[in-house]
Amino acid sequence: MKRVLAIALGVLTAIGGFVDIGDIVANAESGARFGLSHAWVPLVGVIGICAYAEMSGRVSAVSGRPVFDLVRERLGPRVALANLAGSLLVTVLTLGAEIGGVGLALQLATSVGYLLWVPVVGVVLWVVLWRAKFSLLENLFGLTGLALVVFVIAFLHLHSDTGQLWRQATHPGPPVGEDWGTYWFFAVALFASAMTPYEVFFFSSGGVEERWSSKDLLTSRVNVFVGFPLGGLLAFALMATAATVFHPLQMSVDSLSQVALPAAVAFGKLGLAAAILGFFAATFGAAMETGLSSAYTVAQYFGWAWGKFRRPNGAARFHTVLMVSILVGVAVLMTTIDPIQLTEYTLVFSAVALPLTYLPILVVANDSGYLGRRVNGRLANGFGLLYLVIVLAAAIAAIPLMIVTRMGGG
Amino acid sequence: MLIGFDLLDRQILDRDGEPVGKVDDVELAVDGNGTPYVAALLIGQQALGDRIGGVLGRWLAGTARRLAPAPTPGPIRIPYDLVAEVTSSVNLSVSRDLLPEPPLESWLRDHLINRIPGADNAG
Structure with missing residues (x-):
């Protein structure tokens, strides 16, 4: 029973934890400008992250290597x-974007400018x-992130x-009014x-820290195959509500308050409150990650x-980098760059960095020296290669599309 | 075993599974019959920087060398006798407390991390 509860908690955390500032911005912008014509992209993306997160979870659980x-063992120094x-560039810029997202959520709640919140968020x-018990906070923010369900209900409403x-x-x-260049630019960003x-990185390192073994493969897989798709559904709801509210009016979305608007249209202040809470939890959780x-x-x-389970003075170099x-x-945020724009840039750079992360995972997932008989089957390799x-x-395509479309401006 | 494929760049763990470092380089020696063998594992940014080479490698090795304590300026050296087993990691038969501590870790701990309250508590 305890095990079932642990798995359920993991899944709920994965759902809430899946969504971050990148998902929020990309889905809402694309829904407003392109309606649901990008609906296939989040689906493709979620299947991809499931395939590779499953592999990296399996490698971590069986071999203990994050x-x-x-990456270093297979690509050389x-x-x-x-x-x-x-x-690191992409991840630190994403961290900046998430902190900006937390600041924007707090600005929505308090009307105090986000730039004032940014240093506070950084310190907190x-x-x-x-200091804090990390697993507790991870679960807390993951669960609070579920407040984004308001967008699913709003869509139905x-x-x-x-x-x-x-x-x-x-x-x-x-x-009408958009071209293929911007269409594909947003597809890449999504x-x-x-x-x-x-x-x-986070998923596999977390598995190593919690000392996953082959027995935890089930936990890992349930988290991936249930949590991530449901998390993807939350992100998709942002696209669907934006497509419902903004697209018919030919409005584009360029601030977090506009992303929250569909929830407010459907449920008034309460809907808005749930949306802000969801944004806050999702971006803060992602900032930690x-x-x-x-x-x-x-x-x-x-x-x-x-590792977060070590005393800081037992991992001085790790904590210094953190x-x-x-x-x-x-x-980066204090340069007064617009956090939404920063998010768009981080998505483009992420796209460029993707193959470097995923290639070594696929190679090692086929290495019986690491995985014994748990190496990839045909299905995993098929998806992996695809x-x-x-x-x-x-x-x-990412950089050329960015230049040609001037960041999707058309 | 292939040195380049199975040994270099692997994570080294001590007897208790605590991380010691990477196999940043190896030291080869030649026995009486003229057969080369791996005498020691070299750990640290000095060894790594020398292996990477170029401007970046020299910079990496140079800064690491400056931090190294005076009597033993070279990289950390672990005699290959201390290796118990090579799996997805290189497992040693000793505790890392018996090995020299990486200078950057000591320096950052003493000059930065230990000055912050709560450095002793696990999260």
């Missing part, structure tokens, strides 16, 4: 160092990662023109928001002692 260990630089985040939405979803392509590399992931990748590349990452994230091709295409 993802970045594999030079390529892995370049990979580290890229991943650091204190939490320095809003009497949307389902016929119209269905037509958009089944006829992928740019609506795909990257579902498959952000920090998710596998990205902060830790930055430090995980560096520590795992160099072989340092790492501290510096948060400082850099806060500093997604490697997709990820590579997205990585190659």
